[in-house]
Amino acid sequence: MEVLDYILDRRSIRRFSDQKIDSETIKAILTAAMYAPSAVNLQPWHFVVIDHWPMMEKIMEIHPHARMLQTASHAVVVCGDLQLQHDDGYWVVDCGAATQNLLLAAHSLGLGSCWVGIHPREERRTAFSRLLSLPSHVLPFALVALGYAEEQKPRPERFHAEKVKRNGWKTPFYQD
Numbered sequence: 001m002e003v004l005d006y007i008l009d010r011r012s013i014r015r016f017s018d019q020k021i022d023s024e025t026i027k028a029i030l031t032a033a034m035y036a037p038s039a040v041n042l043q044p045w046h047f048v049v050i051d052h053w054p055m056m057e058k059i060m061e062i063h064p065h066a067r068m069l070q071t072a073s074h075a076v077v078v079c080g081d082l083q084l085q086h087d088d089g090y091w092v093v094d095c096g097a098a099t100q101n102l103l104l105a106a107h108s109l110g111l112g113s114c115w116v117g118i119h120p121r122e123e124r125r126t127a128f129s130r131l132l133s134l135p136s137h138v139l140p141f142a143l144v145a146l147g148y149a150e151e152q153k154p155r156p157e158r159f160h161a162e163k164v165k166r167n168g169w170k171t172p173f174y175q176d
Contacts (some may be wrong), residue, residue, distance in 0.1 A: 006108050009155050013112025013161060014068035016147025018058055020153065023071045026153055029146070032105030034080070036097035039086035045098045048132050050075040055131075059143065062127040068114050073147040077118070077128060084135045093120060095141040102144055112149030 003034060029122045038044065043092055060145040069075055080091030091131050099115060106113040118140045128140035164173040 006035070006104060008102060009052060010107040010113075011020045011153035011155075013147075013149045013151060013153070014114055014145075015150040016071040016073060016112060016145075018069070018071070019073065019148045021027045021111065021146060026074060027107045028100055028109060029111075030076070033098040033102035036101040036109050037091040037096070038094035038097065042083045042084050042086050042090075043094070044084035044086075044091045046079040046138055048077040048079065050077065058131055059128075062131060063116060063118070063124060063143065065144070066116050068116075068145045071147060071150070071160075072145040076144045076146065077132060077140050078093065078102070078142045078144065079134060079138050079140050080119075085116065091139070092141065094120075098109040099142045099144065106144075106146055109174070110148070111152070112147055116143040142169075 022055040026049060030049075033047065034043065034045070036045075050059065051074050056072070056075060057077065060069050061068050066075075078095050080095045082091060085091040085094065103115060105114050118128055119142065125140055128134070128143075129138075133142070134140065160170065165171060166173040
């Protein structure tokens, strides 16, 4: 498969088989996440890997859209470190890049994944911070469910030429 196909074919998967992901595969996924670009290469991220069923249950109680954890092998909470970010707010874009790398790495290794937002919802950030005992300078950004997919989703058409402009807003990049 070509790299572009991995990007275009990645889908949010919410149903997983009961096969568990091994530690080396988790390490490979997290390595890819840590190779994401970040402002001034400060890498202001931390990752909390969840593989304990009672913890998954607690997460499903505090997050209204995390039901896919019922069948997930693992979950990863991507967190941003305010003490490591380049400037105010950069942790968000840096953690977004790390999360995208994590999702693409999982897909390239034959796994399914689903990004579930935590940031910017203050009630979710507070609940996850408490649940994971995060220090005050580390904020939860996203939850990613991981597992072996039990569903396949086709590639939709998402390219929209009208969203591409040339040298400013008024001129379309693609002419009919």
